[in-house]
Amino acid sequence: MATLQVSEDIRDFENSPFGEKFCPWMVQSRFERGRWQPFEVLAASDIILSPAAKGLHYGSEIFEGLRAFRSSKGPVLYRPGMHARRMAHSARIVGMEPLPEQQFIESLRALVLRCESLLPVFPGSLYLRPFMMGTTSRLGAGIADDLLFLALATPFGMKLDPARPKTAGAWVSRDFVRAVPGGMGSAKVAGNYASALRAMLQAKAEGFENVLFLDALERRWIEELGGMNFFCVEDEVLRTPPLSETILAGVTRDSLLALAKVLGMRAEERPLAISDLLEGIQSGRVSEILACGTGSAVVALTRIGDTGITHQVADGNPGPFTVRLSEMLFDVQFGKAAALAPDWLISC
Template sequence: MTTTATPIELKPSAHPLPDAERAVLMADPGFGRYFTDHMVTISWTEERGWHDAQLVPFAPLSLSPANMTLHYAQTIFEGLKAYRQQDGSVAVFRPERNARRFRESARRLAMPELPEELFLAALDALVAQEDAWVPEDRETSLYLRPFMFATEAVLGIRPSRAYQFLVIASPAGSYFPAGIRPLSVWVSEDYVRAAPGGTGAAKCGGNYAASMIAQAQAVEQGCDQVVWLDAIERRWIEEMGGMNLYFVHGDRIVTPILSGSLLPGITRHSLLGVAADLGYEASEARVSVHDWRQDCLEGRVTEVFACGTAAVITPVGQVRSARGDWQVGDGQPGPVTLRLRDALLDIQTGRAPDRHGWMRRLGAAPQPPAATPAPATGQPRGVLARSV
């Protein structure tokens, strides 16, 4: 367990959910529906800094109607997973990256930065306490949700002088219980997720609230998800819903380059390394919606997939837009997509060696990560990122 200057006091529940009741929930947990017995909470004030770090029973929060978050949305969060390993232990996937991104989000929203070692200690404490809530199946996990919000009760447009950091956990079932199904997506030209200089690279609640009307539009068009274009030209692919996108072009995979308005996805970053391990050329480049359509119609792009914490990898089969519809490949999950998904899941669940040092095992000394091949940048070979 990581030691910090702010030790986490353990105050476990005297009445955790009985094993039989927990087993019923774990049989079909879905995603984000049920929560474990405990949470970690840490307070921050201008006078005391970070203090009162505790693991306590999961319980409702009491807030003033004048709570600043309710009015000015000073709130950020992260999402990551703990996986049951082959030997029965539990490991968390790349929490150091989440800790770093959490600090970056806090900085962007003028919130205090939680030390990374304290972020990791909070995860360690909660996962160790909730071992029985970590599912066994390869497609399942314990989803961890660290978040922070302003707690000062005052109506004034300025940074709060008090905050609360919490971590809660929820067992997550298979994202594809009936088998992997390609998604249909709607390319939004009416709305944008974020703009340069905005909060797109931060994981803050307001970004997700602003995205819901475009998602509703996608559903009206008979699609599963929305795809965002850049805010300036409405031409360049950015993200799909809350996930990053990848385009498969033969033995190359390409993901839109981080523009300052894209969220730097941790699964996205990991796949650059996994693809290189498997012998693919992985690169980052600007990809236009025009080229996406033409390259699919002419057979240069055979697969497209989205990636993120919840689903790991999700294939995209159909695309709709105001300018026309098209199909990706044969509309079914492709071999590169499935190979990458299996390879990443095998690392996460301990079925493959963790050569990059991505898995944080409870009670184990952190291992130095192996060098990850740097992805190629700029314009890749071919026409994926050519100008329209």
Template sequence: MGQTTIQIEKAISLKEKPDVSTVKFGTVFTDYMFSSNYTPEHGWEEPAILPYQNLEISPAANGIHYGQSVFEGLKAYKNGDDVLLFRPDENFKRLNTSLERLAMPKINEEVSLNALYELIKLERDWVPEGPGQSLYIRPFVFADEAFLGVRSARTYQYNIILSPVAGYYGGQLDPTAIYVEDDFVRAVRGGVGDIKCAGNYAASILAQQKAAEMGYEQVLWLDGVEQKYVEEVGSMNIFFVRDNELITPKLNGSILSGITRKSLIELAEYKGYTVKEERIHIDELQAGLKDGSVTEIFGSGTAAVISPVGRMRIHGEDYVVNDNQVGPVAEDLYTHYTGIQYGHLDDPFGWIVRV
């Protein structure tokens, strides 16, 4: 994908825009998508914006059988006539980290950014304007070589699709219930826990189902070796407010380096909070909930930005966090962070790209 000229194939007809407030996450897609193919001879080539369509792949496509598949997730926001993107360069940078770990060919980050801008310009009417609504952006790369051998594939597909999504909370923060998983593990250092590969999410589903059956909405994973140290929630990084300080597990090679996590740390420090990245023992967390020194818990991620935790189950015991209410730190950071994302507050960090 060395060239920057992106071909655009116009759709014969356009879809009717949905009422986004009724759309279930990830079920409705826009009129167009970005596509590019990789061969060893030519690298990434034929970058194009095409009408949204099904992909044609062989039943022997390497990625289906051996898991060479990675993705990213980011959002576009409407502000008057402008469409705003939040740190999109960080997503393509992380996509390359994932590709490198799975021995897949890296993308050209600059070309990818320009392709995304062109795609968003074409689809700007799909960016919803309602409170908390946005256009979800899903870049993904997978191996499509028809070959049933365990090695890095020779050919790949790279696509970006778009989906309008409603506000995660419908306008207000709602605390969630989290189950700390004692049996299964998510990742180990040296593995792929710190990248966004498809297999990580497949491996988490059974524990997620178990938690749901017990009345919990998310799983908090412990480290994969000792199963004593807090790592992350299924789709989020995790933060704690302890003795008025903001604490989060430090990155250790098996925790995803969340862009929301990184940005919240920067914002919190900018606002004067004391932020610490530590190795957090689950027994210390349990003791903090018992003695009241841990006053808030919340997850962070692209979908919800901040997801307050109102209830947590640790080693068979249930703990209510902050009376199952949104805490002041979570609310303060959420309000400021989303204010920057939607262009309602100043952006002192240079995070926002206007399209």
């Protein structure tokens, strides 16, 4: 039987697959009798859960992903308030009682301090995975009266290089969609990621690392990738689809839009048609495509695949916009450049 693997030796994490091993501490809080209980920092271990728990049967499971960095002033959380508010939004979507924002932040600060010996130096970080699920032991679709909040931590990204963002290719999914209007596309619900797996398998079978989803109604408008937001550079303007109920409000996405202005880049949110993107790649108007997310930071998309044709973006290397945004993001996260708002970096 698979069990949680923990280690107190940073070397164990350097060559292990992401998310396979964890720090020896975790955070726990329970929603019982109509209120959230104080959080605890416990030894990381497997949990006991009723096989009739609603989260196992009816999809009441949400999560977040954020990072802690070792700055010159000590350990810091990157934009935990925005992550807390997004998790509260996800909770409401599936009928859960949101964890109070301050409790969310304080619990993660406590976790990082307990795991500080495993917090890597630049360019690594601690990846934090808070999640919540319905634990009411009762079959029948309905709202869970009892909830469990947990948070794990794992060292991550020791081999990242902000000056050389990773590259990947994305396959345009014509057969599957990630989200539909009126659904849960704006929430970080576990089921959204399960629904993307068929498209991800198709993309990998075609030789691509990720999948690019289009809108559900017209199959025309670009939405996002399987776990990352989408950007392109067209005519020297950084562009990304506007947020909607089918696109996740990415924290890194929001950061890049703000940082682009600091770097003097023109940036705008506007609908992007897949036909225009492919034509722009061929004509050279689209000079860069990038994706972003908490775990991946900034990734250069150098190939777009669609209906059996591979479109190489420019010369197939990360472009100047992508590199500058990647470097600036890391500089802010590690305290080497000023944060754009006081709540971007919260000391632990």
